[in-house]
Amino acid sequence: MPGNVTNAGTLQVSSGAITLTGDWSNSGTFTQGTSTVTLNGTSQSISGTTTFYGLSKTVTTAATLTFEATKTQTVSNSLTLNGASLNLLSIVSSIADTQAALTLQGGGSQSLSYLDVKDNNASGGDTLAAGVTSTNSGNNDNWTFKIISVTLLNAGGTEDYTTWAIGTDRAVDTVYLMTTANCVLVKNDGNVAEDFSIEGTGSSWTLATTNAENQCVLMGLFNGDTAPVEGAFSATYDIIDGSTRWATTSAGNGIYEGANDGDNVAVNAGEKLYIYLETPLTVTSGLQETITVTIGAREHE
Helix, strand or coil, X not given: CCCCEEECCEEECCCCEEXXXXXXXXXXXXXXXXXXXXXXXXXEEEEECEEEEEEEEECCCCEEEEECCCCEEEEEEEEEEECECCECEEEEECCCCCCEEEEECCCCEEEEECEEECCEECCCCCCEECCCCCEECCCCECEECCCCCEEEECCCCCCECCCCCCCCCCCCCCEEECCCCCCEEEEECCCCCEEEEEEEXXXXXXXXXXXXECEEEEEEEECCCCCCCHHHXXXXXXXXXXXXXXXXXXXXCCCCECCCCCCCECCCCEEEEEEEEECCCECCCCCCXXXXXXXXXXXXX
């Protein structure tokens, strides 16, 4: 549709799409149905207050999408805002240093990349994840330009990791070690370098630095493609318990540091984690024990 859309009365769309090369202005009633409004001009603006089912603008040359300051635009289903490498789509307010609001309702999908965002408040809905291809030009709320994420995979990196099943009728006061076949590949699925953390909890056993009645020792090492031997684990550096401990590097004496480490892990890279379990000296309950190990991540600084 060439030109602008200016609605001061009632505009109702049941489904389909509205494609617009000009500006969008709404001071009346817009019933969006399941329609998507696609802005396919160069620099365009949205003014008034509108709830869109879908809102989309994708450019291959640098352009600007201006939102009216102090007004709120809401997207209930899908938000697509994409520029291109070296040709960013700028998201700005009509008044510099005064925020416009853009709300993606909970559960809505988003595709955001190669943006330059300034003066935008998204705090009314889901966090808008623009990613590292985008630029934060300031005065933005509930936008993120970095993604912190890990996945836990099997040793071959082909399936989600589930459980280290040690088995039944295992001995007390005995050490069990993960092997290269059942270790955990912790992969950085974010878009920045990450540090990993480890913490653990038992269903009835206590996790500690020494074993005792109903008390076990759990430790971890990042050790690459070679399974560490029992003596490689240190209760000083490698213990896993209810505290969150971040992996570090220190000439072989870092936290959870073996042949490899969980510190400053590159994007799309992964480290293999091996677990050490020393069972309690004695056990008073015949219940099955489940130990849960939680892996965390943060941006490396």
